[in-house]
Amino acid sequence: MALELTVDEIVETLKRSSLTTVLVEGVDDVMIYRWLEHEVGINNANFFPCGGRDTLLKVFERRDEFKNLKCIFVADKDTFVYINPPEKYNDIIWTNGYSIENDLYYGKGIEQLLSIDEKKIFLKSLDSFIEYYSFEIENFLAEKEFSFRNHPQHLLCDIQHTIKQDFLEQINFVKPDTTTLNKVKENYDILIRGKSLFAILTRILSHKKRPIKHSKNSLLEHCYKTHKSEMFARLLSEINKKISA
Known part of the structure; x- marks a missing residue:
């Protein structure tokens, strides 16, 4: 089992990094994000699994501590698929459906x-x-x-x-x-x-x-x-746009 980092450890790691980083949940969906990482290109960005949605959101709320690093946050909508996500999370790239698995199934x-x-x-x-x-x-x-x-x-x-x-x-x-x-x-x-x-x-x-x-x-x-959906393609496109911005 991979060692999961705490919020403090992730923040400290990001402070010392210089490569554009895509932070993802990564508990159950590492395989999917590895596919995304391959499409984005490992030389263009580093995909960083946070170990869960709650951890990712807590790291997002501390992003001012590593503001010199280009970071893209990608998260499952989860229950936000039934209600609008809070405005404070507007900079996060959300899946279209409940989770990234839904975007694949779409x-x-x-x-x-x-x-x-x-x-x-x-x-x-x-x-x-x-x-x-x-x-x-x-x-x-x-x-x-x-x-x-x-x-x-x-x-x-x-x-x-x-x-x-x-x-x-x-x-x-x-x-x-x-x-x-x-x-x-x-x-x-x-x-x-x-x-x-x-x-x-x-x-x-x-x-x-x-x-x-x-x-x-x-x-x-x-x-x-073989059945790549438009929603999965949209997710990839949004990540690429933020990396290129």
Whole structure:
């Protein structure tokens, strides 16, 4: 496991640096950012994983301490995808969707890997998950207890491909408003946490009876190399613009 630096250690490192630096979250998405780093060119900028979104934001708030260094901050919108990010973070390059994984998934081209029968299972699983997830979004917006981290593999029934009833009862599930539900259905590649989206897809594309099995990483690579979305391209373009400015 890579050693994670504290905010103080990152700030001190940046004070001593002279190469343009792109600060990223980098806990789970190092592979994706390595692809970005390759496209930007390692001689043009150094990509610096901060070890998490909270750490990155704290470093951003101390950027005056290394103001002589050109720094670009890139972060997942996370829950800011449902509300506008605070103005104090306007200089951060945000993903278009919930996370950088969403920007890779955007456009849903990766779903072409599904067969006709798999697509039916996927859509049934997705529709059920969207209804549950919309409930969590409404809880978040109402400042109630919420969670966007519940893993689809644990929630979806292997036979019915719907969210398990006992789980819904446990969280006192209430059917979300139609407006919320329709918005998420139309924009699920943006609004549903990327890890959850890929988990639903991987659940089907890695099935033990499937002759060709895909892992999450192989799907991410497919998205990057064969289904590169306009939102991922936009993210790369924004990084390059700031590096060149």
